[in-house]
Amino acid sequence: MTMNRYERKQTVLMFPWLGHGHISPFLELAKKLSNTNLFNIHLCSTPANLKSIKTSPAAIQFIELNLPSLPELPPDLHTTNGLPSHLMPLLKKAFDVATDEFSGILKTLKPDLLIYDIIQPWAPVAASALSIPSVVFITTSVAATMVHFHLSNHPGIALPFSNIYYRSYEYGKVVKGLEDMRKDEDFVMECVNRSSDMVLVKSFKEIEGKYSDYLSVLTDKRIVPVGPLVAEPVEEEEDEKQNSVMQWLETKAAGSTVFVSFGSEYFLSDDDLEEIAYGLEISDVNFIWVLRFPKVERKLSLSEALPLGFLERVKDKSLVIEGWAPQGKILGHKNIGGFVSHCGWSSAIEAMKFGVPVIAMPMHLDQPINARLVEEVGIGMEVVRDENGRLSREKMAAVVRNVVVSKLGEVVREKAKQMSSVLSMKGEEEIESAAMELLQLCSRGGGGGAGPSETNEAIEIGEV
Structure with missing residues (x-):
């Protein structure tokens, strides 16, 4: 990709939830976007998470988010990796308490765009207050997100794709931590609703195209796949x-x-x-x-x-x-x-x-x-x-x-x-398309929480 209208790279702040299963795809997305040479990428997380990242490309800057240190939750436990299940509510509480610190990071960095996760609906609110556009990045499957939105928007109405969902697993005896899950679903829905006119998903059309189409109808937003985002295995001769x-x-x-x-x-x-x-x-x-x-x-x-x-x-x-x-x-x-x-x-x-x-x-x-x-x-x-x-x-x-x-x-x-x-064979097909979408979002500005775009006005953003 080459730039012709943009005189500088756009600064993007990426803000995943504190789980490895979230940080890993955020990091891979950061690498892919950085490789387009269109963005300066910053990734924000706790020191406990950042120190566990084995490869840190020079093009990606890390920003530490310091949560309050509680007696049962010292800084080395500010991550879901290895965290006992009974401490998870405490970690989520500490994460939410860090809202002011995160707002300070936004004020200092002044990014052109915030890409945030599905557990922190307060992040796009903070960005909107500073007229920073924001977009949610969903690291779970489109199918799972679609099910959550359908059950909330159309209770009692059968899901069009009954083969992908069965109530005994979703709300029955198999699922652990049911109440926490329902709270998380509320967060997911609020985070998606506060996103701009698009939602980024870790997926590709060959496996979830029909679910993406239905999720777009449910959310009134465009669903933009960014591909599988699988890290390449790292050779570690001394390991x-x-x-x-x-x-x-x-x-x-x-x-x-x-x-x-x-x-x-x-x-x-x-x-x-x-x-x-x-x-x-x-x-x-x-x-x-x-x-x-x-x-x-x-x-x-x-x-x-x-x-x-x-x-x-x-x-x-x-x-x-x-x-x-x-x-x-x-x-x-x-x-x-x-x-x-x-x-x-x-x-x-x-x-x-x-x-x-x-x-x-x-x-x-x-x-x-x-x-x-x-x-x-x-x-x-x-x-x-x-x-x-x-x-x-x-x-x-x-x-x-x-x-x-x-x-x-x-x-x-x-x-x-x-x-x-x-x-x-797909290569970087989804990333190239998503990068163009994000550049357009940066150009519009105006903060998160906007409704669906009413125009598809072309912007000169170079060639793919």
Whole structure:
């Protein structure tokens, strides 16, 4: 892209929620927009989050947001990564209390545009007070957002896409933290309503085009996809843990191994952990399992947390890791044949990029809808819980074997490869279009919360 009307780059402040699953796509979007050479990008988060970013491009400036330090919530816990679930309401409260500090950042930086997340409706209000335009960036699936808006706007009316949604998962016994989820949905809707005439989404038309169209009708805003935004795996020669994982994986046959991970913000219940462990054992496939425990709670050793004798019984076909593993590098390896995932949206998209079929095991929030979407596009199968929300080791083992080794899974495995090819061919298609949209928004100015644009007046912004 080249500029011809703009005499300077536009300054953009990006402001994600404090979860890794939000910061990662915001950072990838920052990189993509910076690479267009049209924007100066600043990303704002807490020191606890910023220090965890492994790669920090020189073109992206980081701005620290300091939350109040509370007795139960010291600065190193100002992140959702590893945060015990009972402290999440406190973190959200501390985040909301930082409104004045964030307003100060806006006054000092004077950005041309704010790109904000779905948990902080006060951010676009602060921007509007300074006549700074703002746009929301939704890092969850379009389908999940669409469901939330439909249920709020049309209660009692059947969703047009019933295949993507089923009430037993969304409001039944499976979902954890129901009240917090409903509060979050209110925040999502307010944040979207306060956005400019557009909404940015981490998606692409090939998988969510029809849902984007319906969400546009529900919100009266244009839905602008920015693509999958999957970080490229980083080579870290001196990372002993990464090297040992990849060396172990090299000893397995092509497509023979599943990667098991449930994200950085969810901790398995004792019942789920036990069923998953036995399910993996019964499946008789090789696996790499990443287990995480809350940071501040007393944690058991791996051998104590897992069923008695499990590690010894599966030692020849398993690698059980605590804390962190190089997910991108693992999923991109030829010997990985499946991804046992909670279906957080970033993980689902990452599986699509690397062509790895998904064994979907959603836990809460938007994950059940994402799991349905994974099945709908044909790249995975779900391990369905019973009516009481319980997992079954036998069901899990059967789905793992179906996806990874049986003839039944050939269609899923082939579809996953095709999806990877689609993403590879798309290149920067969505980013280039989104960048033009954002430049037009910068040129209009006037603060967030504007209604849909009534004109499509052309602006000289250069060539793509």
